[in-house]
Amino acid sequence: MAAAVPASAPGGTATPLRIVVRVHAMPPEHNAGAEHMLISMLRPLAERGHHIQVWLSRYGKARDAYTYRGIEVVPLEARLDFATAVRKAHVLISHLENVPSTTALARGYGKPVIVVCHNTHIATFRNMAAGGTALAVYNSEWMAREAELFYAEYPKGVRPASELIVRPPVFAEEYATKPGKKITLVNCNPEKGGRVLEQLARRMPDVEFMAVRGAYGQQILPDLPNVEVVEHVDGQDMRERVYAGTRVLLMPSSYESWGRAGIEALASGIPVVAHPTSGLTESLGEAGIFVDRSDIDGYEAVLRKLLTAPEYRLASKRAKARSAELDPAPELAAWCQAVEALA
Template identity: 60%
Template sequence: MKPAAETGGGTPPVPPPAPQPASAAEKTTDPKRIIVRIHSAPPHHNAGGELALFSMLRPLAERGHRVEVWLSRYGKARDPYLLDGVLVVPLASRLDFGAAIRHADVVISQYENVPAAAALARGYGIPFVALAHNPAPVIFKNIAAGTTALVVYNSLHLQAEADAMFAERPKWTRPARSIIVRPPVFAQDYATTPGDRITLVNLNEAKGGGLFWKLAAHLPDRRFLAVQGAYGQQILRDLPNVDLIDHVAADRMRDEVYARTRVLLMPSHVESWGRVGVEALASGIPVVANPTPGLSEALGDAGIYAEANDLQAWIASIEALDDPATWQAASDRALQRSKELDPSEDLAAWVKAIEEL
């Protein structure tokens, strides 16, 4: 996922995406203008929700749709740039989002931008698509406000939580249609030969940063890798058996993180899916995880589970993987689960649903 060179300053209208390279995807005969509203985007912001979104937008661009992502927060980028055939328009470009959305065929949003994007789409009579990564009531209240054409859940458990929320609020209007698209991970982008480190990606408290440093202190004979995350207050320490590195962009994760990792830790307190864990599975890296509904669904039988507050359970899980036969069995399960999570069918259903709007 590498951006094309940023364009010059420019004023409206926004330039169309450059011609796309030849693709196995058959071009549509009815291209749509798809406007997406989110707060931040790769390559400057590499969180799971944004990476999943661009994995979903790429096949739409390959089909010949004009896909534009308009950012609502200031970031490092100032000028529009192309990423995987998708035009990204930073807030600092000062281009007119209101003018763009008036000419959209479909509007897509997620997280904090759902209320405003849904209202604009509703006002202009444009089909609105909400991507649901968590069961935040404020999002579902706005989804229920009237004209949401499609809700995309990232997991079965999140769909069940949303169904329960709608059942408890009979005055809320259920969206016309919903599908499940598990955060797409293309195994070939991440597969490598595992290394020798015990790794945590994102050192904030919600991701288990505190537990990570306790484990490293209790296991001084083992080598750890601490990767700073894209968001949240990072918990930083200085231990001789820990390599601490800065945030790593998505296209460098394979070589700079997974190629150094023997065991991945995911002691997240809350995790609606767990993209990092699925990326690690592609290399046969065993994942020790807190059994949140999302991680349990994502990792399945390949996961090794320990409660987030049970330090001894985490130590025992790591020590068990010292045995080569135990590690190999866990690695085999990881590779099998990676194959089961091939995103092709989910993405085909997603493209079909968008094109039917």
């Protein structure tokens, strides 16, 4: 693992870079952790004076280019020439399904490409191995270890030229609010814990729950009097529409490489009760309250305890402390320097 690049002066490089990003979808239409991690990483680059364009590869509702949190987004419907943008770029960035096509174009035009990794699936590492990645960004220490194991089994010369860990940046001041009364699950598909929420709501009719429709997957949205169903929420509205109504956040996910929603909740001192995935145990640290997702009795017992004032105060204090530990500023400074070093 390459050492993190030291932080530079706030102004960035003397010459602004043209940074072209290729992804399948973006907010406000598509709100998932991967996209909001990327936005949080692009914002400081824009603040340093670099010109950033995000090009989408899937059809959606938007037909014209738009700006989201200071970042220009070009929908596929705009029918502009992505290859021309690549040719003029200094640096390319991609993630998930667009890595193979973006790295192919990067090789053709002689451009460095950065791959942001959001999971430990074999395809994530294999796509980089085939593409000549200039910089791989891992979202956690455990993902970096998994990458090391993968590349140890591949021929020499295929791993990324350099690597960096950037944990999904959460700017706490943009999420912090006074917690509400509900027990909340964000993205109610089965893998994220939709059935766990449903079972708990049936077992605890005296407690209010919130079920937030996710960006992907089949959604289990209980039709129960103690469950408020909230439709898909733009990331920049999560504070008002979700966390301001939440007392405890559920994360009984079968897989999380990190778990951004949990870190967003910690900013308000909202305790997180989670299944102990490798990503969640790393991200939540000592603030996490871990219960196996198959143990519904355990979840109910923990939630009942958290609904008492003394237990809640202690858990909330730990949550705020962990939020402070995850200040993204140092890693974002290293990230900006690493991008600028490729030009």
